[in-house]
Amino acid sequence: MKKSILPLIVMALTALFAGATMVYAAQADKKIVSMKLHEKEGLQCEDCHGEKNPTKADQAKIYASCLNCHANSDGTYRGELDDKGNGIEKEYSESRKTKMAAMHDSHVGKLRCTLCHTSHKAPDNKNIYCNYCHQFDVKIK
Amino acid sequence: MRLLSKLFFILAAVALVPAGAMADKTMEADIVVVGGGLSGMSAGLTAVQSGAKVIVFEKLPSLGGAGNYPEGSLAIGTRMQKEEGKGNRTPLDALDKIVEYAHWRVNAAAIMALLQNSGETHEWVRNEGVAFKGLKTAFPPEKTLWTWHIYQKNGASVIKNFYKKILAGGGQIYTETPVKKLIKNKKGEITGVEAVDLLTGEKITVNAKGGVILATGGFANNKEMIHKYITDVQAPGMVDVKLRGPLIDGRTGDGINMALEVGAQLAGMQTIAGNSPYVNQDPPIRQFNGADYQKQARTSLSQPFLWVNKQGERFYNESAGSNFSDVYNAMTMNGGIMYSIFDDNMRKKMIKEGPVTPFNAIVVPGMPMKALDEAIEIGQKEGWLFKANTLDELAKKIGINPAALKETVAKVNKYAKEKHDPDFGRKPEHLFTFSDKGPYYAVEGIRAYFLTLGGVKINNKLQALDMKNNVIPGLYVTGQDMGGLYDSSYDLLLEGSASGFALTSGRMAVKHIVDTRLKK
Numbered sequence: 136m137k138k139s140i141l142p143l144i145v146m147a148l149t150a151l152f153a154g155a156t157m158v159y160a161a162q163a164d165k166k167i168v169s170m171k172l173h174e175k176e177g178l179q180c181e182d183c184h185g186e187k188n189p190t191k192a193d194q195a196k197i198y199a200s201c202l203n204c205h206a207n208s209d210g211t212y213r214g215e216l217d218d219k220g221n222g223i224e225k226e227y228s229e230s231r232k233t234k235m236a237a238m239h240d241s242h243v244g245k246l247r248c249t250l251c252h253t254s255h256k257a258p259d260n261k262n263i264y265c266n267y268c269h270q271f272d273v274k275i276k
Numbered sequence: 277m278r279l280l281s282k283l284f285f286i287l288a289a290v291a292l293v294p295a296g297a298m299a300d301k302t303m304e305a306d307i308v309v310v311g312g313g314l315s316g317m318s319a320g321l322t323a324v325q326s327g328a329k330v331i332v333f334e335k336l337p338s339l340g341g342a343g344n345y346p347e348g349s350l351a352i353g354t355r356m357q358k359e360e361g362k363g364n365r366t367p368l369d370a371l372d373k374i375v376e377y378a379h380w381r382v383n384a385a386a387i388m389a390l391l392q393n394s395g396e397t398h399e400w401v402r403n404e405g406v407a408f409k410g411l412k413t414a415f416p417p418e419k420t421l422w423t424w425h426i427y428q429k430n431g432a433s434v435i436k437n438f439y440k441k442i443l444a445g446g447g448q449i450y451t452e453t454p455v456k457k458l459i460k461n462k463k464g465e466i467t468g469v470e471a472v473d474l475l476t477g478e479k480i481t482v483n484a485k486g487g488v489i490l491a492t493g494g495f496a497n498n499k500e501m502i503h504k505y506i507t508d509v510q511a512p513g514m515v516d517v518k519l520r521g522p523l524i525d526g527r528t529g530d531g532i533n534m535a536l537e538v539g540a541q542l543a544g545m546q547t548i549a550g551n552s553p554y555v556n557q558d559p560p561i562r563q564f565n566g567a568d569y570q571k572q573a574r575t576s577l578s579q580p581f582l583w584v585n586k587q588g589e590r591f592y593n594e595s596a597g598s599n600f601s602d603v604y605n606a607m608t609m610n611g612g613i614m615y616s617i618f619d620d621n622m623r624k625k626m627i628k629e630g631p632v633t634p635f636n637a638i639v640v641p642g643m644p645m646k647a648l649d650e651a652i653e654i655g656q657k658e659g660w661l662f663k664a665n666t667l668d669e670l671a672k673k674i675g676i677n678p679a680a681l682k683e684t685v686a687k688v689n690k691y692a693k694e695k696h697d698p699d700f701g702r703k704p705e706h707l708f709t710f711s712d713k714g715p716y717y718a719v720e721g722i723r724a725y726f727l728t729l730g731g732v733k734i735n736n737k738l739q740a741l742d743m744k745n746n747v748i749p750g751l752y753v754t755g756q757d758m759g760g761l762y763d764s765s766y767d768l769l770l771e772g773s774a775s776g777f778a779l780t781s782g783r784m785a786v787k788h789i790v791d792t793r794l795k796k
Contacts, residue, residue: 242436243338243340243432243435245439245451268522
């Protein structure tokens with residue numbers, strides 16, 4: 136009995152990797168739009184996903200990867216900070232008015248970067264997360 | 277061979293399921309908070325500062341929810357009231373008004389506990405560094421309780437201040453992680469929760485030594501529950517009510533439904549916090565936080581020129597147009613729709629001098645309504661504002677009997693001349709004469725709401741009660757998940773009560789857990 140199951144497990148694992156590669160290949164075909172610079176810099180899947188052949192987006196790992204390069208001193212990314220550690224406000228256009236906001240020092244908590252900064256598909260500039268309440272006239276790079 | 281390939285298929289399928297979906301993580305905590313809005317953040321920070329290990333779960337990617345919006349919060353007995361010379365109201369004064377308003381059909385003991393703790397809660401918020409503008413009221417000095425403490429930057433500033441301190445103090449906040457179930461032991465005690473990480477599919481079980489605090493914000497965005505529980509939504513012939521809420525709105529009754537599953541009793545489910553009138557433009561929230569023309573269109577709708585119902589008759593004292601809760605009720609008695617009528621002089625007056633009566637703290641007297649003409653233009657295109665050269669023509673455009681409208685206008689002109697409104701008691705200074713020359717304008721108003729007010733039945737320690745009115749140990753209810761604090765309507769005299777009670781209840785629940793269940 137044992138003898139006959141072992142090859143099946145091996146086959147199943149092979150299938151898992153085959154599937155993984157397929158998923159990965161399909162994603163890699165699409166152009167990285169919002170984080171194209173990453174591609175130019177020669178970053179590999181592993182650099183963000185934490186594994187060579189990712190089958191899914193483990194957001195906790197990805198968030199940690201973003202912060203590896205982009206974090207402020209306190210281990211979060213909150214944009215440019217002032218002496219007191221508060222986000223420096225910049226001018227944005229909102230509802231035809233100038234609004235001061237520190238967009239990355241958000242009042243709604245530690246948002247995961249990929250909510251706005253998508254990597255494998257074009258960012259939805261109309262519906263950046265802030266704009267479910269706000270109406271910032273801003274585009275994701 | 278066939279069998280073999282079948283087995284292979286099954287094994288392959290099992291292996292392909294993301295590892296996370298099968299994994300199960302168990303964590304230990306003193307307190308679990310379900311929901312990351314104002315109540316949840318208040319509970320979270322109070323817990324951290326009491327030395328309790330706290331985990332906050334929020335199902336959306338962001339914190340704060342509808343708690344980002346409040347302009348100000350209720351508190352009684354604060355430094356700010358003393359500083360501004362408005363500090364002579366006591367919790368007892370407020371309670372007297374509340375029970376009179378609600379004919380004692382409310383949980384007076386729980387309300388009193390919240391009122392008594394509201395002052396200390398506000399001082400705490402202020403001491404944490406949240407900036408305030410000062411006190412504001414929509415009521416005349418002889419009537420107001422001066423409870424509304426206005427933030428510099430809305431409830432959002434509380435969320436931002438608190439979430440950082442919760443994390444810095446060792447509290448944990450899980451976003452995109454809805455709690456799915458309360459765990460109840462054989463003794464009937466609530467001992468923890470089951471949550472799911474939406475991104476990995478991982479199931480998280482938390483054992484909460486001290487208890488679980490429900491802070492999920494009510495059921496404003498659950499259409500099915502709204503239609504099931506809110507009686508005035510189901511009445512025949514009513515124009516449907518609209519939710520004035522954020523475009524991503526997690527308030528779908530999670531806390532209330534999970535409490536029901538463990539045998540909790542509900543109270544006051546029939547009541548929503550009406551907020552009317554609103555212009556019939558989607559989404560209504562933009563009239564609260566959008567472009568100037570949207571805010572000013574909404575403001576023009578509540579001005580004391582002339583309001584008529586579908587019959588072309590007056591139905592309300594327009595002087596009280598800022599009382600959005602009373603307006604909601606009066607509109608409910610009139611099919612859920614109204615028209616605000618004004619002439620060209622009134623239009624010019626609004627543009628030059630601003631509104632006669634305020635729209636919340638958003639567009640207030642003295643603030644010229646320079647975007648009104650833009651509103652008139654867009655409104656006509658979108659079909660919620662009408663302009664005509666004669667009253668006959670205007671009446672036809674809004675589907676009202678022209679004779680009835682003209683008769684009402686003539687009546688109002690007579691009252692303006694006499695400086696007395698014998699029908700509804702509009703203030704003499706709010707009685708304006710309509711010109712006999714056009715153009716005339718009509719803005720269509722519908723009903724909106726922004727909160728649900730019913731929820732889990734509680735005692736004055738904010739503990740959930742079961743069907744026999746016994747405490748369900750370990751289960752606490754806060755904010756809009758609390759039921760029985762309001763009767764038929766949102767009591768506006770208690771300005772800022774929903775957000776004030778949210779902050780106060782989160783803090784009270786944690787303090788009770790720390791002082792009792794975690795002391796053993």
